[in-house]
Amino acid sequence: MAASVKNKKCLVIGGCGFLGRHLCEGLLERGWTVNVFDIRSTFEDSRIKFFIGDLCKKEDLLPALEGVYCVFHCASPAPLSNNKALFYKVNYEGTRNVIEACKEAGVKRMVLTSSASVVYEGKGIRNGREEELPYAAKPLDYYTETKILQERTSLEANSDDFYTVAIRPHGIFGPRDLQLVPITVDMARKGKTKFIIGDGKNVVDFTYVGNVVHGHILAAEHIGPGSPANGKAYHITNDEPIFFWTFMTRLLTGLGYPAPRIHLPYSLLYVVALFLQFVAWIVSPLVIFTPSLSPMKVALAGTDHFYNCENAKRDLGYSPVFTLDQALKLTIESYPEMRNPEEKKGS
Numbered sequence: 001m002a003a004s005v006k007n008k009k010c011l012v013i014g015g016c017g018f019l020g021r022h023l024c025e026g027l028l029e030r031g032w033t034v035n036v037f038d039i040r041s042t043f044e045d046s047r048i049k050f051f052i053g054d055l056c057k058k059e060d061l062l063p064a065l066e067g068v069y070c071v072f073h074c075a076s077p078a079p080l081s082n083n084k085a086l087f088y089k090v091n092y093e094g095t096r097n098v099i100e101a102c103k104e105a106g107v108k109r110m111v112l113t114s115s116a117s118v119v120y121e122g123k124g125i126r127n128g129r130e131e132e133l134p135y136a137a138k139p140l141d142y143y144t145e146t147k148i149l150q151e152r153t154s155l156e157a158n159s160d161d162f163y164t165v166a167i168r169p170h171g172i173f174g175p176r177d178l179q180l181v182p183i184t185v186d187m188a189r190k191g192k193t194k195f196i197i198g199d200g201k202n203v204v205d206f207t208y209v210g211n212v213v214h215g216h217i218l219a220a221e222h223i224g225p226g227s228p229a230n231g232k233a234y235h236i237t238n239d240e241p242i243f244f245w246t247f248m249t250r251l252l253t254g255l256g257y258p259a260p261r262i263h264l265p266y267s268l269l270y271v272v273a274l275f276l277q278f279v280a281w282i283v284s285p286l287v288i289f290t291p292s293l294s295p296m297k298v299a300l301a302g303t304d305h306f307y308n309c310e311n312a313k314r315d316l317g318y319s320p321v322f323t324l325d326q327a328l329k330l331t332i333e334s335y336p337e338m339r340n341p342e343e344k345k346g347s
């Protein structure tokens with residue numbers, strides 16, 4: 001049974017990020033008192049108390065944790081940055097620090113933003129259930145490797161004195177997204193989105209940020225004494241699996257760019273991505289470069305990866321608030337600056 005959280009205080013670690021800021025807005029609407037902890041400042045809101053610091057430093061965290069009912073930990077280095085040391089420091093060591101600081105401050109609840117990628121290693125996942133999918137034995141990148149460590153550490157910390165739960169969104173998109181839409185538009189403006197990787201029939205999940213926020217808040221309201229959600233991980237998606245390339249086509253054409261149309265063999269692209277990763281590794285002592293074509297991106301663009309949300313529906317009362325149609329419309333409308341500048345010339 002959801003606990004009443006009217007005027008309960010929470011701390012959103014990573015609250016200045018894409019998901020974090022939307023989460024703050026959703027929590028405020030729901031009647032929570034919201035503190036934000038982040039290593040940077042990206043917005044102002046008189047209703048929020050901001051703490052700027054590094055989650056890897058307990059002395060930075062403790063002042064922000066005073067009187068907090070629940071911590072939402074949604075901080076991470078940028079997933080596609082490929083900085084192994086930073087991922088390990090923040091996602092693993094930093095999360096252990098957050099847990100210790102929570103216990104020291106007497107905080108009783110933590111909702112971790114994990115990722116559905118923790119069970120993905122490039123092989124197809126179709127309607128994957130949490131209890132049927134082990135952690136990826138061979139994660140495709142350092143980000144995923146450290147998200148596995150982060151989730152495992154967080155769920156193992158669950159006890160009657162400190163309730164934890166992990167939310168696994170997949171492919172979050174929406175207004176103020178820093179990855180999916182900006183990267184796609186950047187590729188489109190460079191003429192790189194005319195290609196389809198594989199046969200174009202791989203089915204995936206994408207998750208509108210408003211639904212991810214909803215799942216997080218439900219999780220916070222449900223964990224506690226005797227809850228079946230304590231110490232568990234939950235897939236949170238739009239629950240509308242879609243062809244990856246249909247989604248991309250709708251996003252691109254909605255922003256005025258042409259639809260992808262030339263098929264390239266998946267295996268060829270994957271080998272090229274592996275080669276580029278090897279070259280980047282060989283030259284890394286001299287120069288750091290992150291190939292735009294990574295094995296993770298090619299795999300995500302060319303294989304099935306969609307997940308079952310039944311456990312979240314049962315234990316958290318989750319169901320998507322925004323449909324994919326509504327979500328794409330809201331997202332496309334929120335990015336006038338991302339529209340194809342050529343479309344105006346052509347009209």
Ligand SMILES: NC(=O)C1=CN([C@@H]2O[C@H](COP(=O)(O)OP(=O)(O)OC[C@H]3O[C@@H](n4cnc5c(N)ncnc54)[C@H](O)[C@@H]3O)[C@@H](O)[C@H]2O)C=CC1
Binds near residue numbers: 013
């Ligand atoms: N964007 C996506 O498609 C998905 C994201 N996720 C997870 O959702 C969470 C949020 O992701 P986004 O909002 O996309 O990322 P983001 O990069 O927009 O936000 C992350 C925030 O964490 C903060 N942060 C990073 N290191 C920190 C440190 N040492 N101390 C304090 N704050 C720190 C950053 O300043 C940033 O504001 C992450 O945990 C990510 O792994 C999970 C599934 C999909």
Ligand SMILES: CC(C)CCC[C@@H](C)[C@H]1CC[C@H]2C3=C(CC[C@]12C)[C@@]1(C)CCC(=O)C[C@@H]1CC3
Binds near residue numbers: 170
């Ligand atoms: C091929 C192009 C037309 C489109 C490129 C889109 C990609 C930039 C995105 C498609 C799937 C996205 C995704 C993530 C980042 C951006 C994409 C690769 C994550 C890796 C972000 C962090 C996560 O936790 C998992 C996400 C999976 C999906």
